[in-house]
Amino acid sequence: MIDLKALRENPDLFITGAEQKGVDVDIPRLVELDAQIRALKAEQESLKAQQNKLAKEVGPQIGQLMGKMKSATGEEKSAIQAQVEQIKSAPAALKAQIQELDEKISAIEPDLTTIHLRIPQPADSDVPVGASADDNIELSTWAPNWWDKNKSFEANKGFKPRTHIELCTMHNLVDYPRGVKIAGSRSYILTGDGMRLHQAILRYAFDTMVNINGFKPMSVPVLVREEAMIGTAFFPGGKDQAYEVNETSRGGGQDMYLTGTGEVGLMGIHQDEILDEAELPLKMVTVSTCFRREAGAAGKDTAGLYRIHQFDKVEQVIIDVADEATSRKHHQSMMSFVQSLLQTLELPHRLLQCCTGDLGTKNADMIDIECWMPGRGDEDDAGTPAGDYGETHSASRLYDYQCRRLNMRYRQGGDAGKGPTTICHSLNNTVAASPRILIPLLEMHQNADGSVNIPSPLQPYMNGQSKIG
RNA sequence: GGAGCGGUGGCAGAGCGGUUGAAUGCGCUGGAUUCGAAAUCCAGUUGGGCUUCUGGUCCACGGGGGUUCGAAUCCCCCCUGCUCCGCCA
Numbered sequence: 168m169i170d171l172k173a174l175r176e177n178p179d180l181f182i183t184g185a186e187q188k189g190v191d192v193d194i195p196r197l198v199e200l201d202a203q204i205r206a207l208k209a210e211q212e213s214l215k216a217q218q219n220k221l222a223k224e225v226g227p228q229i230g231q232l233m234g235k236m237k238s239a240t241g242e243e244k245s246a247i248q249a250q251v252e253q254i255k256s257a258p259a260a261l262k263a264q265i266q267e268l269d270e271k272i273s274a275i276e277p278d279l280t281t282i283h284l285r286i287p288q289p290a291d292s293d294v295p296v297g298a299s300a301d302d303n304i305e306l307s308t309w310a311p312n313w314w315d316k317n318k319s320f321e322a323n324k325g326f327k328p329r330t331h332i333e334l335c336t337m338h339n340l341v342d343y344p345r346g347v348k349i350a351g352s353r354s355y356i357l358t359g360d361g362m363r364l365h366q367a368i369l370r371y372a373f374d375t376m377v378n379i380n381g382f383k384p385m386s387v388p389v390l391v392r393e394e395a396m397i398g399t400a401f402f403p404g405g406k407d408q409a410y411e412v413n414e415t416s417r418g419g420g421q422d423m424y425l426t427g428t429g430e431v432g433l434m435g436i437h438q439d440e441i442l443d444e445a446e447l448p449l450k451m452v453t454v455s456t457c458f459r460r461e462a463g464a465a466g467k468d469t470a471g472l473y474r475i476h477q478f479d480k481v482e483q484v485i486i487d488v489a490d491e492a493t494s495r496k497h498h499q500s501m502m503s504f505v506q507s508l509l510q511t512l513e514l515p516h517r518l519l520q521c522c523t524g525d526l527g528t529k530n531a532d533m534i535d536i537e538c539w540m541p542g543r544g545d546e547d548d549a550g551t552p553a554g555d556y557g558e559t560h561s562a563s564r565l566y567d568y569q570c571r572r573l574n575m576r577y578r579q580g581g582d583a584g585k586g587p588t589t590i591c592h593s594l595n596n597t598v599a600a601s602p603r604i605l606i607p608l609l610e611m612h613q614n615a616d617g618s619v620n621i622p623s624p625l626q627p628y629m630n631g632q633s634k635i636g
Numbered sequence: 637g638g639a640g641c642g643g644u645g646g647c648a649g650a651g652c653g654g655u656u657g658a659a660u661g662c663g664c665u666g667g668a669u670u671c672g673a674a675a676u677c678c679a680g681u682u683g684g685g686c687u688u689c690u691g692g693u694c695c696a697c698g699g700g701g702g703u704u705c706g707a708a709u710c711c712c713c714c715c716u717g718c719u720c721c722g723c724c725a
Contacts, residue, residue, distance in 0.1 A: 222654080
């Protein structure tokens with residue numbers, strides 16, 4: 168959610184920001200509604216001020232008269248009664264006017280809120296302007312010394328690659344048909360070593376974040392209220408992407424939503440709180456099951472483990488003071504955690520600067536990390552895929568966009584401190600999302616006979632096993 | 637699922653229709669006292685919006701609606717916590 172004050176001062180910034188992100192939202196209309204509602208409220212407030220003033224005068228008068236009334240007789244009584252009614256009439260007249268304004272205000276407010284929530288955070292000026300993922304820019308690449316990214320898989324390793332789908336079948340790592348039987352398309356069952364590898368990478372990623380990078384381990388709800396989805400800015404825009412548990416239709420108090428990322432739970436923790444500056448930055452990590460409808464992705468990446476409805480993800484979040492330089496620094500460090508993780512797993516990858524059209528509504532900046540997946544890309548005449556990068560991580564820098572919605576603030580010196588409260592800045596990044604990360608793990612570390620080497624950091628999590636198959 | 641009792645400022649905890657945005661205590665900040673500290677005393681200490689901003693004003697006592705000239709206080713709905721019973725991984 169953007170700051171309305173900032174919008175008033177510089178609407179063009181937000182209009183341009185929305186255009187660059189390809190978001191269709193009527194910002195001039197909001198500016199207009201905002202002016203209207205403020206004028207109405209100002210008018211209403213001055214009436215309320217009069218009302219409050221009168222109420223303070225009227226109260227004691229009535230009290231006094233009521234006192235007199237008790238000892239009064241017949242005629243006196245009705246005279247006092249009339250006086251009381253007289254006194255009451257002035258505030259009553261004000262009340263009608265206030266109510267009238269109330270109606271005007273509530274006629275405008277829903278519209279205003281709807282537009283307000285949809286205005287995206289303008290991208291930072293150093294984010295390249297572009298329409299879609301095609302305009303993203305490669306920032307850097309990394310590969311282990313045994314891999315030359317300019318050569319084909321076969322040229323690097325001396326044999327043609329099997330896709331992860333073939334490898335999974337070969338070693339019984341995944342059971343797709345039975346997964347689909349239970350839960351429909353894009354569902355799967357990890358079996359045997361498939362499940363073990365899945366758990367190993369999650370544990371490795373989680374432990375690294377906690378033990379080495381000093382993040383606080385958390386378990387958070389994945390079934391949440393709408394407020395949490397709106398607060399974290401996944402709603403209203405992304406409502407199509409979330410599974411809904413429709414409790415109200417069976418008489419429950421509220422509908423719930425399955426989160427598509429642990430970010431929702433982590434960010435929701437300190438909603439509506441004023442944090443002590445001394446306890447910042449908050450660095451938290453969680454591992455949670457993520458649910459995505461993948462609405463609109465029909466026919467895309469239908470095979471394999473790439474695009475699925477349910478997966479597990481280790482997610483990192485940082486909440487800190489409102490300072491651009493600090494946010495940028497955290498952004499870099501959160502990416503570096505991932506880079507070193509991928510390096511220890513010997514997975515070639517690249518950093519991709521997302522352009523404005525690919526940022527999403529809430530980000531000022533986003534950098535994706537993509538791993539090389541030999542089984543992706545176009546196939547040649549012999550049916551061998553060329554390989555391609557596939558997104559495995561996404562590092563977002565949000566400034567105060569999310570925390571403003573969540574009403575998450577901090578103050579110097581904490582509760583006892585002085586000075587104004589300030590809205591926090593937040594950032595988030597994937598650490599490891601599995602089973603998608605199994606794709607490069609299996610495909611990159613496969614041998615000519617189809618067996619797969621397990622990277623050494625994962626071996627302790629697999630009871631010392633060094634190879635699948 | 638049933639029954640009962642609650643949700644008030646950073647915390648604890650009063651108020652239960654009228655100068656109450658809120659007693660009191662704790663905490664915190666400043667001052668006095670002291671060589672200094674403790675103790676003591678005095679003062680201050682909720683958040684947010686609008687504004688013609690050394691000021692004015694409105695809103696908020698879980699959330700929303702209602703009654704009333706006036707609501708933290710009465711009524712309705714929802715959320716939520718605790719206790720007991722039931723069920724249960």
